[in-house]
Amino acid sequence: MQQAIAILDSGVGGLTVVKEVMRQLPQEKIIYFGDTARSPYGPRAASEVRLFTRQIVDYLLQFNPKMIVIACNTATAVAIEDIRARVSIPVVGVITPGARAAIKTTRSGIIGVIGTDGTIRSQAYENALKMISPDIRVYSQACPLLAPFVERGLFHVDSAYRVVEQSLQPLIGKPIDCLILGCTHYPFLMESISQVMGPQVNLISSAEETARDISTILSQRALLTPSSEVPIHQFFCSGAPDIFKQIAQSWLREHISFLPVVWQVPHFI
CATH class of the missing domain: 3.40.50.1860 (Rossmann fold)
Structure with a gap:
């Protein structure tokens, strides 16, 4: 089974990173989580952002990803070292x-x-x-x-x-x-x-430089997916699924229009 790159954000912003990863690494499967129910993270206390980031990472780990990408600057700033200490796979920030x-x-x-x-x-x-x-x-x-x-x-x-x-x-x-x-x-x-x-x-x-980091790390660890693979991406959001899906489809149109995509709203919060 193809291992995915798990990408998380406070909402739709991380889709800018997703788009660049899809452009540079089109064979890679992506599992994306946008915490739209609790966005924005910017005004929140650092302890709260760390808690939310942990919850999302714990949720994503059930899919056995090969990498976690924290595509949220606020979460990267306050939570990346905490997440790196909690997981055994590479964790990349922005x-x-x-x-x-x-x-x-x-x-x-x-x-x-x-x-x-x-x-x-x-x-x-x-x-x-x-x-x-x-x-x-x-x-x-x-x-x-x-x-x-x-x-x-x-x-x-x-x-x-x-x-x-x-x-x-x-x-x-x-x-x-x-x-x-x-x-x-x-x-x-x-x-x-x-x-x-x-x-x-x-x-x-x-986004572009982050995607290069992802490619480099996966290559160094021999984790790149063969180019013959056709990924089935999964997108999750914690709230407002209609507007999330609309924005995602519009922003990623050229990258996902011919691929099977799974959209879900989990109830882990």
Whole structure:
């Protein structure tokens, strides 16, 4: 039986990572869990986010995955070491890959970071950036309105630009040359964020670099699935299944339109 890559998020944001994994590793089966009933994680206490992450990982372990991917910046910031201590399989987060991608991109050494309250409060990105390059200057900004906006499926509406502009106002005019989208929900708003920040600012999504990490780790451990395999992906959410399925199908259309997909709403909470 094909072992899956288990990917979890506070809601639909981790689908941005799923899309990139499907693009780079189309033969790999994915089991995704979006905690839509308890989203967003950003305003919650770190202890609560750790508890939720443990619950989801415990649920996903019944499927015998070969890897856990915490595709939520807030959960990565406060829970990844806890999860690594609890499981025997590789656990990948999204913060170190995002920081690494920004270091590769910046020319000025001045980087912006946007994220949830929890991610920004943790200083996880600033710490990761400075661990790679101690002289980096970082401007961080919490954007608590954006993830809930995406969760409601409103990222295509005209008002998206106004919400993004309001959220990013403190960063406009800062001497940054790249901006880390420190929440996996934010690539849904990439067009509006780019319009607000201008062409001189490169936007960094951790999804592509995270997928490379996944590929590298699986290859090193001889866990890559043969390219002849046709995966049957499974998607779980803890609430609002209709809007979750609508967003997922729209975002992943080209990757799942010809594949069998299982959609479920578990009752473990």
